[in-house]
Amino acid sequence: xxxxxxxxxxxxxxxxxxxxxxxxxxxxxxxxxxxxxxxxxxxxxxxxxxxxxxxxxxxxxxxxxxxxxxxxxxxxxxxxxxxxxxxxxxxxxxxxxxxxxxxxxxxxxxxxxxxxxxxxxxxxxxxxxxxxxxxxxxxxxxxxxxxxxxxxxxxxxxxxxxxxxxxxxxxxxxxxxxxxxxxxxxxxxxxxxxxxxxxxxxxxxxxxxxxxxxxxxxxxxxxxxxxxxxxxxxxxxxxxxxxxxxxxxxxxxxxxxxxxxxxxxxxxxxxxxxxxxxxxxxxxxxxxxxxxxxxxxxxxxxxxxxxxxxxxxxxxxxxxxxxxxxxxxxxxxxxxxxxxxxxxxxxxxxxxxxxxxxxxxxxxxxxxxxxxxxxxxxxxxxxxxxxxxxxxxxxxxxxxxxxxxxxxxxxxxxxxxxxx
Numbered sequence: 001x002x003x004x005x006x007x008x009x010x011x012x013x014x015x016x017x018x019x020x021x022x023x024x025x026x027x028x029x030x031x032x033x034x035x036x037x038x039x040x041x042x043x044x045x046x047x048x049x050x051x052x053x054x055x056x057x058x059x060x061x062x063x064x065x066x067x068x069x070x071x072x073x074x075x076x077x078x079x080x081x082x083x084x085x086x087x088x089x090x091x092x093x094x095x096x097x098x099x100x101x102x103x104x105x106x107x108x109x110x111x112x113x114x115x116x117x118x119x120x121x122x123x124x125x126x127x128x129x130x131x132x133x134x135x136x137x138x139x140x141x142x143x144x145x146x147x148x149x150x151x152x153x154x155x156x157x158x159x160x161x162x163x164x165x166x167x168x169x170x171x172x173x174x175x176x177x178x179x180x181x182x183x184x185x186x187x188x189x190x191x192x193x194x195x196x197x198x199x200x201x202x203x204x205x206x207x208x209x210x211x212x213x214x215x216x217x218x219x220x221x222x223x224x225x226x227x228x229x230x231x232x233x234x235x236x237x238x239x240x241x242x243x244x245x246x247x248x249x250x251x252x253x254x255x256x257x258x259x260x261x262x263x264x265x266x267x268x269x270x271x272x273x274x275x276x277x278x279x280x281x282x283x284x285x286x287x288x289x290x291x292x293x294x295x296x297x298x299x300x301x302x303x304x305x306x307x308x309x310x311x312x313x314x315x316x317x318x319x320x321x322x323x324x325x326x327x328x329x330x331x332x333x334x335x336x337x338x339x340x341x342x343x344x345x346x347x348x349x350x351x352x353x354x355x356x357x358x359x360x361x362x363x364x365x366x367x368x369x370x371x372x373x374x375x376x377x378x379x380x381x382x383x384x385x386x387x388x389x390x391x392x393x394x395x396x397x398x399x400x401x402x403x404x405x406x407x408x409x410x411x412x413x414x415x416x417x418x419x420x
């Protein structure tokens with residue numbers, strides 16, 4: 001037995017050497033297949049606070065997240081470290097009272113094996129203050145003035161009482177919570193959501209506090225004063241536009257006015273509109289823009305001393321169409337030494353426009369032309385152009401739309417014009 005023990009002791013250095021060598025070979029093989037990689041951890045690591053007393057609030061400016069450089073096998077980088085919750089940054093506030101502290105930021109890494117190489121920042125300075133909660137009613141401030149002839153009625157605020165939370169020193173400064181509503185030129189009920197602001201006794205904004213909820217719903221009544229009334233403006237047009245023309249629209253600006261009378265009964269008896277003085281449109285051929293007075297009842301005036309309105313009258317020609325058959329096709333731009341044959345030689349043209357101008361149109365005012373400039377011998381399918389001497393008229397279509405033109409060697413011949 002003693003000899004066997006001595007033999008084992010003599011072989012122990014050899015066994016240890018073999019084990020170390022085999023371990024080194026295994027590590028080398030693993031490292032070769034899955035090398036260690038050191039790089040910045042790109043996922044954001046937000047700072048979390050644990051153990052905070054519910055009666056305390058953090059008032060100092062703190063970093064939002066921590067930057068890390070980690071060392072891990074490539075396989076760990078590829079999957080486990082890519083998950084959003086693989087790394088956490090924690091600050092333990094357990095047992096701390098109001099005051100200022102410099103505390104370490106603890107890093108927890110769930111995937112293994114991973115080694116933290118560097119961390120920025122490693123600590124943070126935290127100020128804890130007592131938390132204060134206070135309920136205050138919402139005070140409403142109206143900004144601007146309603147439209148002339150209108151007044152502000154009652155306002156409802158929902159909710160009417162809100163909660164202010166924050167550091168005790170800041171919450172104690174809050175004297176009121178204010179909502180500001182813009183009522184400038186309002187002429188109807190206002191329903192709006194308005195943000196709230198915390199103010200001190202000198203109406204200065206108190207920061208670093210939270211208001212819950214942050215905005216309220218306000219319904220503000222807007223009523224018309226006694227003796228005032230909104231009425232629409234009715235345009236009184238007389239006469240007829242010129243023959244061959246028609247009215248397209250009549251508009252007025254402003255479309256409504258506010259009237260006033262010292263006798264409210266007169267305003268109340270109005271039919272809901274006031275008329276303009278008569279506007280004569282006899283023989284009109286173009287659009288009209290006219291400033292015209294209002295025909296107001298005795299004792300009634302327009303608020304703001306407005307005595308005239310702007311009336312726009314739209315006038316357009318009555319349009320129709322005319323079909324002209326057997327218009328010869330003319331050829332232009334044909335090079336010397338070439339001649340052209342067109343088929344068909346005559347076409348039908350449909351022309352549209354104002355009736356009065358169509359009545360004046362004659363055959364000699366219309367030409368159908370094919371421009372053969374830069375064309376050589378051959379057969380072509382071309383679309384002719386229509387020329388009308390009366391510019392306000394337009395060609396709607398040609399029948400047929402396309403003609404065949406054959407160009408060959410020979411003397412060109414002019415296409416005769418018809419007798420007007």
